Amino acid sequence: MIAIVRTFWGRILQIVLVALFVTIGTTVLIRLVPGDPARSILGARASDESVKALNSELGLDLPLFEQLTNAVLNLFRGDLGTSFAFRGQDVISLILPSLSVTAALAAIALTLSAVSGIAVGLALALTKRPELDLAGRLVMTVLLATPGFMAGLVLLYIFAINLGIAPAGGWAGEWPDNAKYLWLPALALTAYLGSLVARAVRQAALETIGESFVQAARTRGVPRRRIVMRHVLPNAILPVIPLLGLNAGALVSGAVIVEAVFTLPGLGSRLVEAMASRDLPVVQGIALLAAVSIVVFNLLADLSNMAADPRLRKTH
Amino acid sequence: MTAAAQVPGLASAQPTTRPKQLELRVGITLIALVVLASIFIPIFNTTDPNALVAAPLEPPSLAHPFGTDTVGRDVFIRVFTAGRLDLTLAVLGVIVPLVFGTILGTVIGASRKKALDVVVMRFTDGLIAFPFIILVLMIVLIVGPEATIPPLPPGAPSVLAATWLVNWTTYARLARLRTHILRQEDFISATGLLGYSRTRVITKHLLPSVWPTTATFAVSDLLSIVALIAALPFLGGGIQPPTAEWGSIMYEGRGVISQAWWISFSTVGVVLLLGTGVMMVVDSLVSTSRRALLP
Numbered sequence: 319m320i321a322i323v324r325t326f327w328g329r330i331l332q333i334v335l336v337a338l339f340v341t342i343g344t345t346v347l348i349r350l351v352p353g354d355p356a357r358s359i360l361g362a363r364a365s366d367e368s369v370k371a372l373n374s375e376l377g378l379d380l381p382l383f384e385q386l387t388n389a390v391l392n393l394f395r396g397d398l399g400t401s402f403a404f405r406g407q408d409v410i411s412l413i414l415p416s417l418s419v420t421a422a423l424a425a426i427a428l429t430l431s432a433v434s435g436i437a438v439g440l441a442l443a444l445t446k447r448p449e450l451d452l453a454g455r456l457v458m459t460v461l462l463a464t465p466g467f468m469a470g471l472v473l474l475y476i477f478a479i480n481l482g483i484a485p486a487g488g489w490a491g492e493w494p495d496n497a498k499y500l501w502l503p504a505l506a507l508t509a510y511l512g513s514l515v516a517r518a519v520r521q522a523a524l525e526t527i528g529e530s531f532v533q534a535a536r537t538r539g540v541p542r543r544r545i546v547m548r549h550v551l552p553n554a555i556l557p558v559i560p561l562l563g564l565n566a567g568a569l570v571s572g573a574v575i576v577e578a579v580f581t582l583p584g585l586g587s588r589l590v591e592a593m594a595s596r597d598l599p600v601v602q603g604i605a606l607l608a609a610v611s612i613v614v615f616n617l618l619a620d621l622s623n624m625a626a627d628p629r630l631r632k633t634h
Numbered sequence: 635m636t637a638a639a640q641v642p643g644l645a646s647a648q649p650t651t652r653p654k655q656l657e658l659r660v661g662i663t664l665i666a667l668v669v670l671a672s673i674f675i676p677i678f679n680t681t682d683p684n685a686l687v688a689a690p691l692e693p694p695s696l697a698h699p700f701g702t703d704t705v706g707r708d709v710f711i712r713v714f715t716a717g718r719l720d721l722t723l724a725v726l727g728v729i730v731p732l733v734f735g736t737i738l739g740t741v742i743g744a745s746r747k748k749a750l751d752v753v754v755m756r757f758t759d760g761l762i763a764f765p766f767i768i769l770v771l772m773i774v775l776i777v778g779p780e781a782t783i784p785p786l787p788p789g790a791p792s793v794l795a796a797t798w799l800v801n802w803t804t805y806a807r808l809a810r811l812r813t814h815i816l817r818q819e820d821f822i823s824a825t826g827l828l829g830y831s832r833t834r835v836i837t838k839h840l841l842p843s844v845w846p847t848t849a850t851f852a853v854s855d856l857l858s859i860v861a862l863i864a865a866l867p868f869l870g871g872g873i874q875p876p877t878a879e880w881g882s883i884m885y886e887g888r889g890v891i892s893q894a895w896w897i898s899f900s901t902v903g904v905v906l907l908l909g910t911g912v913m914m915v916v917d918s919l920v921s922t923s924r925r926a927l928l929p
Contacts, residue, residue, distance in 0.1 A: 332759070339760035350776045459917065463909025465861035467868060468902045471888060475899070479892045486892070571767040578868040579888060589768065590870045593775055601772065608765040 321631050322624055329617035333610055337393060340609045344602040345389045349382055351598070359402050359596070376402065389602075398606065403597040412588070413603050419489070419584035421611075423500055423573050427507035428562060434508060435515025436555055442516070443523035443554070444546065454516075461513040466572040470506035470579040477502055487581035503580045507572050511565060518561050523554035556627060563619025566612045658918035664911025668904060672717030681708050683715040683878045691894045700900035704890055709883070713901050716878040720860055723790060727797035727859040728852050735805025736848045740840050742806070743813025744832065751810075758803035767869070770796040770862065774871040789873040793863055801855065805848045812847045813840055850919045857912040860905065880905055 356372035357364070373379045377388060392399060398409040442454040461469075478486040484502045526532060527550060535545050562569075574586035581587070585604055592600035624630045681687060684707060692702040700709035742751045761769075770793075777792035786794075816822050825835045864881030866872025868888075873879040875886075880901050887898030 335756075336760060336764075340764060343760070343764070344772070347772050347776060459913045460906065460910050463857060463906060463913045465865065465905075465909075467865055468861075468884070468905060471884060471891065471898045471902060474888075475891055475895050479895075567762065567765055570765045574765070574767050575865045575868055586869065589771065593771055594870060601768075601775075605764065605768045605772070608768055612765065 322621065325620050325624065326617070329613065329620060333613045333617070336609050336613050337606060338390065340606050341389050341393050341602070342386055344605050345386055346382070348598045348602065349385070351596070393606075398603040399599040401597055401600050403592070403595040403600070409599050409603040412600060413585070413607060416583060416585045416588040416604075417607055417611075419496075419582055420570070420573050420577065420586070422496065423503055423507070423577065423582065423584060424569055426497075426500055426504035427511060427569065427573070430504055430508040431511035431515050432558055432562065435512045436519050436558060438512070439516035439519025439521075440523055440546075440551065440554055443520045443527065443550075455520075458513040458517055461509045462517070464509055465575075466507050466510055467575045467579045469509040470503060470576045473502050473506050474579065487579075489581075489583050499580070499582065503573075503576045503582060506576050506579075507569065510572070511562070511569065514565065515558055515561060518557040519554050522557050523550055526550050526553040559619050559623045559626065563616045563623075566615040566619070570608050570612060654918040657914045661911045661914030661916075661918060664907050665915065666911075668717060668908040668911070669721060671904075672714050672721055675714040676711065676718065679711055681711045683707065683712045684876050691890060693894075694896050694900075701894065701896040703883070703894075703897050704886055709897055709900055712878040712883055713880070713904055716880045716883060716901075717904065719787065719790075719873065719877065720863055720880050723786075723793060723863055724856050724859040727794055727801070727863075728856050730798050731801035732805055732848060732852045732855075735802035736809045736841070736844060738802065739806035739809025739811075739848075740813050740836055740844050743810040744817070744836055744840055754806065755810075758807055761800060761803050766800060767862075767865070769800060770866070771869060771871055773799060774866070779871060779874055787873055787877040787879075789866075789871070789877075793866065793872065797859055797862070801859075804851065804855070808848050808851055809844045812844045816840060816843055850916065853912060853919070854916045857909050860908065864901075864905065 354369065354373070356369045356376065356378065360369055360372060370379075377385065380388070396410075398413075401407045401409055401412055404412065438454065438458075442451050445451055474486060478484045485499055487499075489499055490496045532545060532549050535549060570585075573584065574589065576582075577584040577586035578590065585608065589601065589604050591597075592604065676683075686706040687708045688698060688702045688706050690702060690704050690706045692698060692706075694701040698708050698710060700713060703709050703712070738754070742754055745751065773796040774789075774792040777795050779792065780788050781791045782788045783791050822835070822839060825839055830839075860880070863872060863879070864884060867879070867881040867885040872881050875882050883901045884898045887894065887896075887901070891898055
């Protein structure tokens, strides 16, 4: 129990640190962006007075240190500021709808990766035909070499354009219709993540099969099915949760790019739009939300890992 | 994908005593195929990658093996000209962080001062939690998409700045971890007993044993950087058109994928050949256990 509590508070502390790091980092980075944000909002023909007025309204004429303290104070109030491009719009209310798209995409991709990865990995470890194992490993190698957006392009062409069983991009805006637009991009992300899981599961399963307790069970005449379900499977899926946790960042980055391929209105397109219009508070908000969600995801991975493996609760 | 994705397997990556020879050979052959094609095809086929050679969106033919693009440029010559640029950028993007990160990680791993170690590790923690692609886009915004350093095309400096600023963290962590393991070994303890200087221990004894670990990761990092550069045009950054670059060719192909699959697919194919080669080389360098059968 103590180990769980310690992990929990350790991660919470990390969330706070990451939020601070990202807020300070983005505020400094934004200061370095060439050009005047107020000028780019108002246009080249705006008068110098109005540009100046807007800069002070947005707090951009303050010294860097004051901007930093303001940003950090606002962060703890849960206030991410207001958008530059959509004047008066709260950043959080602008980002949340896009975040829900990305989160749904990531969740589906995670589930698909875990399920297909465990199934394929276990099957490859258990098959008695080495050529099947070799073929499976070759396919995994190719898939691991495929960036998500390239897998997306291939899937888009096959399933959406040739077979016509999925839309070639876009968004329904309401559930459950959204699922129709999500499964193909999720599959594109699964190509990589699922192969990573399958490889780890195959490896862990092979190691477990070599352990003496499995050999002992065989000697006692325990049926094969029971050995697989009771002894091999629980040990083979142990690396899955930490592996997915470690790849949370890769998943978010991958999702952002795959969204662009499938024109989903997620964080990726919101980010591109905000970058193009120099909407710096929105850029900052997206960076913050993405970074924090990665750490939260890691926390969930830690906790579920401890729930799954009693040994982790005792050590430390 | 990003560098962090590869870390779990490679944190324990030690060069095997007996690399899987076949996998290594096939992998090197695939990489060499793409590299040599990128070097030699633009030499023998002197078509200008930006010249309009035929009607737009012509399917692959003998004259244009990969067809033509939206304005009638030859995709074949564009893909391999792009290969020169993407591979150069990837190598440049790997070498600087590899050298810097390995040396820094070894130094802080060997140092007895905890303060430096804590500062660098917390900093890398923060950077690793930061979604890489967002950081890259912000750096692209700061450096500006038009910034150039001849002879590299516009957009290249921002891509390099982004990878240099971020990627050393993984190498530093790997090198630090490896150094900590090495410090337990007798041959490093012996250097202390012999009274060797810190500099001598690091350069003559630690670095030669740390290199193989970080260099193995660098091979897979090469692929991550190729993927990153190619992803940027989809997010409104990266190498600026009309320069031939894998990502911008694919992005252009995405827009017309229903009429002209060959624009995206020829690029995807070439990148996959390279990527599969890289994965095979990495796999052959990283030890995995033998296959046991369950009867």
